[in-house]
Amino acid sequence: MLILGIDTATPQVSVAVGGHEGVLASTQSARGRQHTEVLAPSIEFTCRQARIELAEVSVVAVDLGPGLFTGLRVGIAAAKAMAHALRAPMIGVTSLDLVAFPVRFTPRLIVAAIDARRGELFHAFYRQVPGGMQRLTDYQVGTADDLASEIMASGEECLLVGDGALRYREVFEGMARVELVDEGLAYPSATSLVQLAHARALREDFVKPWELAPLYLRKPDAEANWSTRNG
Numbered sequence: 001m002l003i004l005g006i007d008t009a010t011p012q013v014s015v016a017v018g019g020h021e022g023v024l025a026s027t028q029s030a031r032g033r034q035h036t037e038v039l040a041p042s043i044e045f046t047c048r049q050a051r052i053e054l055a056e057v058s059v060v061a062v063d064l065g066p067g068l069f070t071g072l073r074v075g076i077a078a079a080k081a082m083a084h085a086l087r088a089p090m091i092g093v094t095s096l097d098l099v100a101f102p103v104r105f106t107p108r109l110i111v112a113a114i115d116a117r118r119g120e121l122f123h124a125f126y127r128q129v130p131g132g133m134q135r136l137t138d139y140q141v142g143t144a145d146d147l148a149s150e151i152m153a154s155g156e157e158c159l160l161v162g163d164g165a166l167r168y169r170e171v172f173e174g175m176a177r178v179e180l181v182d183e184g185l186a187y188p189s190a191t192s193l194v195q196l197a198h199a200r201a202l203r204e205d206f207v208k209p210w211e212l213a214p215l216y217l218r219k220p221d222a223e224a225n226w227s228t229r230n231g
Contacts, residue, residue: 001201002052003059004043004082005193008035008075009067009095010114010163015042016190017050017057019198025049026191035074043082057086059206061197063188064092065215066122066139067114072214080209089206091197094215096139098188099162100126101196103181104133109156113164114188116141121164122217123147125154132199141217144168151178161185 007014013035016026025046029038047054062079065072083090099112110126110133120143125136144164148171151158160172161181172178200206 001059001198002057003061003091003194003197003201004054004057005061005190005197006039006043006075006079006082007063007095007098007188007190007193008039008071008078009063009065010071010187011068012187012189013038013042013071013075014187014190014193015039015046016194017046017052018191018194023191023194024052026189026194028187028189030187035071039074039078054082055086057082058088059091059197059201060086060088061091061093061193062212063095063098063190063193064212065095066116066141066217067095067188068117069216072216076212076214080212083209090209090212091200091206092212093193093196094139095188096122096124096162097135097196098192099185100124100133100135101192102185102189103159103161104128106159108159108179109136109154111147111151111158111160111165113147113160113162115162115164115167116218119143121147121162121168123162123164125150139215139217144171148172148175151175163187 001019005016012030060083096112113121113123157177163186
C-alpha cells in the first residue's frame with residue numbers, strides 16, 4: 001500500500017509518499033500563496049525521490065483544513081482528481097490534527113493553533129493516550145486572547161504548537177506553565193498526514209472523493225467582505 005499525502009492548508013505546500021515502510025519521501029515548499037504553481041512539481045519530485053511511479057499510489061490523503069481558503073481548494077481539488085484518475089480511495093485529516101501529531105508523546109495538554117488571519121486562530125486541544133492522541137475539544141476559531149483564556153481555565157501545563165501560536169507569541173509567552181514549540185513544527189505536514197492516513201487505511205476507513213469536504217469553520221474572506229459591505 002502506497003499513500004500520497006497532499007497538504008496545502010497553510011502557506012506551506014507539503015507532499016509525502018509512504019506506506020508500510022514508513023514515509024519514503026517528502027517535500028515542503030513555502031512560496032506565499034502560490035499553491036497551484038508549486039503543487040504539481042512537488043508531487044512529481046516526491047515520487048522521483050521515493051523511486052515510485054504515480055500509478056503505484058493506492059490511497060490519496062489530503063488535509064481538509066481549516067486553513068487558507070484558496071490553498072484548501074487547490075489541494076482538495078487536486079487530490080480528488082488524482083484519486084479519480086488512479087481509482088484510489090481517499091482519506092481526509094484536519095490540519096489541527098496534523099499540527100498536534102508530532103508532539104503527541106508529551107504528557108502535557110497539547111494546544112494546536114493555526115493562523116486564521118483577520119486577527120483569529122483556528123485551534124483545538126489534545127491529550128496523549130495509549131497509541132496516539134485524543135482530541136478534547138471541537139475545532140474552533142477565535143482570537144488569541146480567547147485562546148489564552150481557555151488555556152488559563154484548563155489549569156494545566158500546556159504545549160502550544162502551530163504558526164498561529166507563533167504569530168501571537170506576545171500573548172502566550174508570559175503565561176505560566178505554557179511552552180511554545182519552535183518554527184520547525186509550525187505547519188501541518190504531509191509526513192504526519194501519511195502516518196495518520198496509514199493507520200486509517202489499515203482499518204479501511206476511506207471516503208469517496210465526492211463525500212470529502214473541506215473544513216472551513218467560517219466564510220472565506222471575499223464572501224465575508226461582501227457581506228460586510230452589504231450588511
